[in-house]
Amino acid sequence: MKEYFDKLFQGGEEKFHEILRVSLKNEKKLFVVTANPETFMTGKNNREFDRLLRDETTCIVPDGIGIVKAAHMLGYNVKERVTGVEICQFLLKEIDRQKRSVFFLGAKEEVVAALVDKVKKNYPGIKVTGYENGYVKDKDRVFERIMELKPDAVLVALGIPQQEMLIYKHLGKFDKGVFVGVGGSFDVLSGMKKRAPQLFIKFNLEWLYRIVKEPKRLGRFFRSNIRFLLQIRKNK
Ligand code: UDP
Secondary structure: OHHHHHHEOOOOHHHHHHHHHHHHHHOOOEEEEEEOHHHHHHHHHOHHHHHHHHOOOEEEEEOOHHHHHHHHHOOOOOOOOOOHHHHHHHHHHHHHHHOOEEEEEEOOHHHHHHHHHHHHHHOOOOEEEEEEOOOOOOHHHHHHHHHHHOOOEEEEEOOOOHHHHHHHHHHOOOOOOEEEEOOOHHHHHOOOOOOOOHHHHHOOOHHHHHHHHOOOHHHHHHHHHHHHHHHHHHHO
């Protein structure tokens, strides 16, 4: 697990957004994993996922507060959370400014369609090369389509670990593009789901808000977080 922390981006949101801006501008290929405790636990239990996390070209950012706190316990100087939702928001603004293109893959059809409508209305400089919901069977074919479209950014919202595995499987065939696995971000950005109120975010309780809103998350949360905590204590 320590190897994942060694690779964790420490510099905070503003610095990371700058990396995204420059990657878009220079058409540099970039794969971003927005990590929470479940991400690292998946790496421990799944060899392919472990490989993608360790890959030197993969950029891991601390999405969950659990990762930030654990990093501090292990002596890393991680500044703050860098969340998937805010990466999406920043990328959309920047893609608009740079007049570049994006492809959206993931979430339910009505969610991703609503998001695309919003993007077309609010960001006239963005070229949406296409979109696909996250419940189509053959996602490899979707990626073949994306390969032909050559968008500047590909946002994939399928949840962990599916989104990262899919991106990593096809990444080698692309020459450019910012690829990010963004979890539930399309639900929030489309307006279909509300993000936690600012107060929850400020006090690092966004995870609690999500569990209260969707109690079915509780089992998954406990399983990965308790095992994660035990691992951290062992590593300390
Ligand atoms: N999803 C999908 N296809 C699937 C399973 C999930 O497109 O086969 C979508 C789901 O609709 C949601 C996102 O993936 O928009 C996962 O969201 P979740 O909140 O579980 O992700 P987290 O942010 O917790 O990683």
